[in-house]
Amino acid sequence: MLKLLLAPFRNTTGIARWILITGLVITAMFVIFAIFAPWIAPYGFAQKIDASGDRFPKMGEPSAAHWFGTNDQFYDILSRVIWGARTELTVVLLSVLLAVVIGVPLGLLSGFLGGWVDRALVFVMDALYAFPSLLLAIVFAFLLQARLGGAGILAAALSLTAIYIPQYFRVVRSTTVSAREETYVEAARAIGAKPRTIMGKYLFGNVIQSVPVIGTLNAADAISTLAALGFVGLGIQPTEAAEWGYDLSRALDDAAAGIWWTTLFPGLAIVLLVTGLTLIGEGLNETVNPALRKRRIRKVVLTRGSVTEPERPGTDQNEVVTP
């Protein structure tokens, strides 16, 4: 297990390793914030009054009591940034996990079974995938808001899930299609292994490799998208959880009024965490997929060109996979 975890480091050299390490360090910092928020953050995320019952200053400048200052809701910005890490990572983890749990088996099944089911699924997924992901998330958030009541963590996570499922589906399906023809799978089939065994034992292991890469890249994208949802007013309410996108959108007016600290810190937090996650993705890309260094680079390349809006489905992907 440890060996497996360390593999990326051993497999990398020079710059790639540093990129990976930098990404990990940045991300680890936010993970620590997220887990230990109650101990690290000086105040609660919706706290306006200190222990002695005095109200925080409104839009107070950074000071000894409030290192990052306070915003127009009297909240302590440092605390909101730290608690925000928890919200962001929860939403991202939830959405990526859900997307993996739904997308991977679907892709596996579709790729393995082929035929009519495969075509129909590919069709729907391609249609969803082609759609601008931010728009899709906005529409989903808009609808889930009406359905789930307030704009909550769950609603946000579900709207993000919807846009990532097709990505896992597509990658897993195409890997499956190519792996299906590999000798060891053929061999398994020849010795009479059941389809379930083949899928579970042989294909899954092969296919799952590409998931961490997409996962981290999706996670980075999810943070940006969540912030964007906050900006268009479909994010998470401040009393429910601290969310950087909401804080940022509230603070846009202040920035114009010369109050820089309310926008700077949540903004920096977003940039840092997205950067950290993207760097991990880039690093993993070059290590987990040794193919990158070989000739048949194509597949990996596309995945990565796509960091943001990955390879568009359909043709390129298939081209890559089809021998």
Next chain:
Amino acid sequence: MNRRRGLLAVASAGVLVASLAACGSGGDGDGNDGSSSGGSSWTLGTTETVTAMDPAGSYDFGSWNLQYNIFEQLMVVPAGESDPQPDAAESCTYDDPQQITCKLREGLKFSNGHDLTSSDVKFSFERNIAIADPNGSSVLLGSITDSTNPDKPKLADGAIETPDDTTVIFHLNKPDTTFMKVLTSATSSIVDEEVFPADKLLGDSDVVGSGPYKLSQYKAGEQAVLEKNDKYAGEREGKTDRLFIQYFSDPAPLKQAIDSGQVDIAWRTLSPTDLNDLEGNDNVNVLKGKGSEFRYWVWQLGTPVGKQKAVRQAAAYLIDREAIAKNAYDDTVKPAFSIVPPGFAGQKDSFQEKYGDTPDVDKAKQVLQQAGVTMPVAIKLGYTPSHYGPNAVDEATELKGQLENGGVFKVSVDDAEWERYQTLYKQNAYDLFILGWYPDFLDADNYLSPFLRDGGFYGNNYSNPQVNKLLDQELAETDAAKREEIIGQLQDITAEDVPLIPSWNGQNVAVATKNMEGVEETLDPTYIFRFWMISKK
């Protein structure tokens, strides 16, 4: 193959060059901002939206304000006053509480040169009621509407009589002393019967009126251009040949625009932070007039907690309006102690009389103890995050803190998007919830009847037969002094029963550059932005 790729490479190089030209250059162009239409033209920036230019299709500030400038109504409320004065009419008077006779001015013309006669007036009301557009305001015309068939409402038979070209007589189906005010609102705008269809709305760009300005261009969501109507001969003559209204989707760019002088006036709606910052800008004035926008905390009497009068009264003792205005709105709003805003005939601060002007924890506890209610009382507070602006959440958390003072209440806060919120509060999902109100026309009744009669729009299950009786009396009373007294009584009963707690009423705020004149004068509780009074030096 290679050749083709070569071609593409060349093409891509071409694209690069073009991009240099497209977005990179232009730095030396100083030809912008050149005023091509004379020095007097100016620009208003607003975040309000326009639903429809056609008076039959709108019920909102953005649309109504343009209509006040493009059309004439029979009567008009002059800036800063509350009594209607003649506009297209020479006079309008109550013959009795159910009949109004109006005489039109001689020689009225629409901007297209057509004559404006009593027939146009009747046509305007008739089509407004018949179209019954879902976004329209024909509900305000109930006193002349025949709604026996709810699918097809129509102007009641004989409700409007036009004995000659300049006389219009309204026969109301019930005593209604507010109808004179309705005649001043944009829903009563007079349209040209030769241009407007009788059964559907006219396209936004095609509207024609007889007001001081005419619409010369309209780009939905972007801008409207008004030009002086030279056929207009009334009192409201415009001072500017051409003016622009620019629409903003967000307050942030609007703030930038007024700050840097890219627009001359910013009106509705800048955030409290922006307003405070703009106070420090030497090039602009932040102008504040009285407002009539209202915010209430409404008790849901259908819940076990809300039906207890003692609980409702305790909250009325605890609310700290000054703190709400200061902490949630940076003092851009005024604390409200009555459900009728200040400045209206008959208004009195009943809540202040009954509960004092500062919060009183002891009194709150006392009321609850007398009623045998155990503390803390657990209640659910509801708000909606965007419909009332981003500061609604701040007001909700502020109030939560006040109610929890001294352990009187234990408050949980919940929110829902506006659409769902409306269903939820009617379904008793919250004990106490926030709602707002803008008046349709300026009359104290417009702050009473809509809510107090059997729960009204707020659906809060409040019902008091005495209140209903007083409302009927007030609507039929033509003697001003007697009517004011009844209105005072209604406010006192509200303070006693506490079906809702008034929180604040808004101000009418505009920001204008120093060389604008006449802006401050138009900022009154009607929220009518009178373009005709405004000019640029």
Next chain:
Amino acid sequence: MSSQGSVPRYVAQRLLLVIPMIWVLLTVVFVLLRVAPGDPISASLGGKLSAEALADAKHRAGLDRPLIVQYFDYIKDVATLNFGNTFTDNRPIIDVVRDNGGATLSLTVGAFLIALLVGIPLGLLAGRRRDTVSDVVIRIFGVVSYAAPIFWTGLLMVILVAPTGWPTYDIASAETKFLVEPRTHILIVDTVLAGNTDAFLDVLQHHVLPCVALGLLLSGVFIRLVRVNLLQSLKGDYVEAARARGVPEKYVIRRHAFRNALVPVITVVGLQVALTLGGAVLTEKTFNWPGLGNQLVKYIVAHDYSAVQGLVTFFAIVVVVVSVLVDIVNALIDPRVRY
């Protein structure tokens, strides 16, 4: 979808797929928007109308009919290019598209050009100097420019630029919009057609900030893409062959690798349409740009279901059509694509 085919056959195949793809998206849109509780009428008018008046209004708008009937009506309407009307301001969606589409188009084209202008040279540089300091700096620039929320960077730009008097919002000054006759509804083109130099410069100035903001965001994608493609083509047979022939390295890179690294980029440009549309929504809102994205957000905030449905339908069609066109262009350029 298998085996090789001729170009015409492939094109025909892709074109045939347009209709079912659009149909799938339309169905998704309809299900999403109609399965959700709520309706446009109570969303926008609930505060002012009584319960009975609301029910009447819904009835008149046909919202109380069975879902399946509404679905067929919807599909039928879209088939005849009728996207319906917005509810809150009663505009035909097709007018919204006509009036506001031009602004989105010129914004995205401008942003694309900026992105290429920044992304291609930087990507080539990074690829050529792989694993050097400049490679790392450029890659980090690419990552960060994509990571920074556009409304954040956009606002910073506005704050920096506003004091200079440079236009910071909207597509043109009020006078320009008033004076220039809309012929193509793409304002910058209209100013050229009108031969109005001042207006053209005015519109051009207004484009600079939003184009740069969105362009920088997209440039990150291009940097990554170009770099990787360059690395890849440096490993290609023909490059190695050239090297083996003793062609100088500089020449190899310029003559063979660059060119081959850029060809895929050109085709990928089309694939970025979806990303660009998403980014345009945020850019437009930040700069009060009168484009489609801004309209969509406005209607979402107003909970105008009919407008959201109409606009999303339009976006869906654009995306499908563009992606199929791109596939076809791809096929024409690179026969390996066909499968």
